[in-house]
Amino acid sequence: MSKHHHHHHEGCQRPEPERLLTECMARARDAGLRRTKALQDVLSILIHACQPLTLGDISGSEDLLSDADRATVYRLLVKLEQHGLIRRLGLHDRAAYYIINLPGEHHDYLICNGCGRIERLDVACPVHALEKTIAKTSGYQRIYHELEFYGLCPDCSASNAA
Amino acid sequence: MSKHHHHHHEGCQRPEPERLLTECMARARDAGLRRTKALQDVLSILIHACQPLTLGDISGSEDLLSDADRATVYRLLVKLEQHGLIRRLGLHDRAAYYIINLPGEHHDYLICNGCGRIERLDVACPVHALEKTIAKTSGYQRIYHELEFYGLCPDCSASNAA
DNA sequence: ATACATGCAAACATTTTGCTTTGGC
DNA sequence: GCCAAAGCAAAATGTTTGCATGTAT
Numbered sequence: 001m002s003k004h005h006h007h008h009h010e011g012c013q014r015p016e017p018e019r020l021l022t023e024c025m026a027r028a029r030d031a032g033l034r035r036t037k038a039l040q041d042v043l044s045i046l047i048h049a050c051q052p053l054t055l056g057d058i059s060g061s062e063d064l065l066s067d068a069d070r071a072t073v074y075r076l077l078v079k080l081e082q083h084g085l086i087r088r089l090g091l092h093d094r095a096a097y098y099i100i101n102l103p104g105e106h107h108d109y110l111i112c113n114g115c116g117r118i119e120r121l122d123v124a125c126p127v128h129a130l131e132k133t134i135a136k137t138s139g140y141q142r143i144y145h146e147l148e149f150y151g152l153c154p155d156c157s158a159s160n161a162a
Numbered sequence: 163m164s165k166h167h168h169h170h171h172e173g174c175q176r177p178e179p180e181r182l183l184t185e186c187m188a189r190a191r192d193a194g195l196r197r198t199k200a201l202q203d204v205l206s207i208l209i210h211a212c213q214p215l216t217l218g219d220i221s222g223s224e225d226l227l228s229d230a231d232r233a234t235v236y237r238l239l240v241k242l243e244q245h246g247l248i249r250r251l252g253l254h255d256r257a258a259y260y261i262i263n264l265p266g267e268h269h270d271y272l273i274c275n276g277c278g279r280i281e282r283l284d285v286a287c288p289v290h291a292l293e294k295t296i297a298k299t300s301g302y303q304r305i306y307h308e309l310e311f312y313g314l315c316p317d318c319s320a321s322n323a324a
Numbered sequence: 325a326t327a328c329a330t331g332c333a334a335a336c337a338t339t340t341t342g343c344t345t346t347g348g349c
Numbered sequence: 350g351c352c353a354a355a356g357c358a359a360a361a362t363g364t365t366t367g368c369a370t371g372t373a374t
Contacts, residue, residue, distance in 0.1 A: 090252035140313035
């Protein structure tokens with residue numbers, strides 16, 4: 001579970017989650033995964049989530065989330081990440097965070113060092129040009145990036161000043 | 163310790179490490195820390211390091227690093243980060259990485275998903291403009307950012323193709 | 325003299341693996 | 350039927366904390 005209590009997922013605005021799920025399941029099958037209940041659960045949860053989720057968030061958790069075993073979810077996450085269907089984020093929490101990786105969708109995040117809240121930024125990411133340069137000059141393959149902003153949210157700033 | 167064996171620190175190019183250490187010790191004293199051997203060791207190690215180091219790297223490690231206890235180093239790292247003398251990076255390793263935080267110095271990193279090698283990028287960071295915008299519009303205080311590029315280094319690309 | 329820092333050891337949280345059983349193909 | 354996936358349980362890894370002692374101020 002994540003360090004800070006989650007502000008229960010306000011419904012996500014991703015359109016047509018059903019269709020996305022079908023597409024992701026197809027991509028997963030292409031990658032060699034079997035069409036199993038746990039896989040469908042994990043993908044569905046990640047598609048519906050507005051914010052990055054931890055392994056603890058996804059498996060055996062409070063709400064209506066998956067009741068699949070942690071080890072199962074863990075192994076699914078590893079495979080899904082390897083095949084590029086999801087992405088892992090190294091936020092400053094102890095646990096790793098995961099997000100669905102939809103073609104053409106990319107987000108950066110703004111995280112509060114006080115309360116741990118995670119906000120998705122809907123701004124144009126200014127890093128793509130540099131990413132291309134690095135791809136050319138570094139010799140690295142399959143490059144992507146991760147960008148997070150950290151700071152103190154208004155609430156925490158206030159209580160911090162007190 | 164970090165996931166992948168370290169390619170023993172090639173000497174770092176930071177100029178005047180002695181002076182930097184003195185300055186950092188002064189900053190640390192200003193922050194209320196006592197002038198102790200362990201503190202000096204930790205700061206010195208981080209100043210001399212070319213790349214981010216884990217708690218395991220810093221404490222009780224192989225080379226000429228600090229012989230201070232892990233818990234001691236851990237508590238120092240926490241305090242130093244709180245007071246802004248060092249920064250913690252959430253790279254995709256299980257362990258947290260730390261770097262010295264020198265005024266005016268900022269680096270982004272390029273990390274290999276295969277072997278875990280970490281390269282410091284010496285390019286102009288394209289994020290500062292966006293950072294200012296976010297500072298104005300979000301209401302967050304004390305904003306900073308973390309940017310990493312991930313990919314497969316030439317060696318790992320080669321063995322991956324095989 | 326006092327309060328903070330240290331060292332040792334134990335507790336924690338999260339990830340990772342082994343192995344047997346189940347179920348998709 | 351075969352091989353991948355699930356479930357359960359245990360090991361591994363890295364972090365954090367408690368407490369008695371040492372030490373900078």
